[in-house]
Amino acid sequence: MDQALAPDLSRMDVASPGLAIDGLGLRHGARVIFRDLSMSIDGGTFVVLLGASGVGKSSLLKIVAGLSRPSQGTVRATDGKPLAGRIAYMGQQDLLYPWLNVIENVMLGARLRGQRRDRDRASYLLGRVGLAERAQALPSELSGGMRQRAAIARTLYEDRPFVLMDEPFSALDTFTRAQVQDLAAELLVGKTALLITHDPLEACRLGHHLVLLSGAPATLSAPITVRGTTPRPADDPDLLHTQGHLMRLLTEAHES
Ligand SMILES: Nc1ncnc2c1ncn2[C@@H]1O[C@H](COP(=O)(O)OP(=O)(O)OP(=O)(O)O)[C@@H](O)[C@H]1O
Numbered sequence: 001m002d003q004a005l006a007p008d009l010s011r012m013d014v015a016s017p018g019l020a021i022d023g024l025g026l027r028h029g030a031r032v033i034f035r036d037l038s039m040s041i042d043g044g045t046f047v048v049l050l051g052a053s054g055v056g057k058s059s060l061l062k063i064v065a066g067l068s069r070p071s072q073g074t075v076r077a078t079d080g081k082p083l084a085g086r087i088a089y090m091g092q093q094d095l096l097y098p099w100l101n102v103i104e105n106v107m108l109g110a111r112l113r114g115q116r117r118d119r120d121r122a123s124y125l126l127g128r129v130g131l132a133e134r135a136q137a138l139p140s141e142l143s144g145g146m147r148q149r150a151a152i153a154r155t156l157y158e159d160r161p162f163v164l165m166d167e168p169f170s171a172l173d174t175f176t177r178a179q180v181q182d183l184a185a186e187l188l189v190g191k192t193a194l195l196i197t198h199d200p201l202e203a204c205r206l207g208h209h210l211v212l213l214s215g216a217p218a219t220l221s222a223p224i225t226v227r228g229t230t231p232r233p234a235d236d237p238d239l240l241h242t243q244g245h246l247m248r249l250l251t252e253a254h255e256s
Helices: 056-066 103-108 108-112 117-128 142-156 175-185 202-204 235-253
Strands: 019-028 031-041 046-050 072-077 087-090 162-166 190-194 209-214
Touching: 019 056, 031 056, 031 072, 031 209, 046 056, 046 202, 056 087, 056 108, 056 162, 056 190, 103 108, 103 117, 103 142, 108 142, 117 142, 142 162, 142 175, 175 202, 202 235, 209 235
Parallel strands: 046 190, 046 209, 087 162, 162 190
Antiparallel strands: 019 031, 019 072
16 A cells, blocks of 8 residues: 555544543343443543453443433533544444445445545555455455454544444454454554453453453443553563453453
8 A cells, every 4th residue: 555545544633532431320121231330431542341241341332322322321521522423333233335335335424424535545444454455345245354344444434533343353363353453553542442342362452441341230340451552462461461360350250
């Protein structure tokens, strides 16, 4: 890729605001998924949320994204402005439009908002996720991992101050996963990000702070802070130490 074509994707001149999650509760029928969850995320920090399957992580992320309503509590941006329109959200389903090719899917947000589409930026991102050759393909012609990479490119294309991602790299092979993690760490510098993963290594490579959701009703752990700049190498001693600690906490949460 010609570097002259690379847009300035990691603008750091304006730091993103933070997020204030206050007293969130959620129930489905008689079942309380969580109650009174609170968390502050400083502007420009990358928080990773982990926890057992079914504990409520996606539900929490959807509430933060404004896609579902909590039974109680609030989510606010720390600059006091509305969150609506400032969030890039990538759910577990890629939600690619089947009738649009890959590059049109990447630029979908601009199309839906009636904005000018930045084809250079979309091409650059597709190159970085290894899909340059598949820009004209339809989603049905892609593998699961390729579809996920297209969805990641679409999320990063949005260039929003708040980025929420639900297991964005789960379908990727080990090598591609590390590459796309590196890209996310690079492009999300300065953004306020909340990412869900089941992979402790991924959490430790990318997160400034790691938070566990566990129990029924679920509660949030105190944040675990990982030292060093991201993306951390997989053999970084601080990373390995934190990964071991995290594994112990996840095992304890599973057994309790
Ligand atoms: N619309 C719904 N109606 C009823 N129950 C729901 C609904 N959505 C989610 N749940 C339940 O809420 C709980 C939390 O689901 P959620 O998808 O948030 O879990 P998760 O931690 O993200 O799981 P996973 O890691 O498997 O994605 C689950 O027990 C699920 O069955």
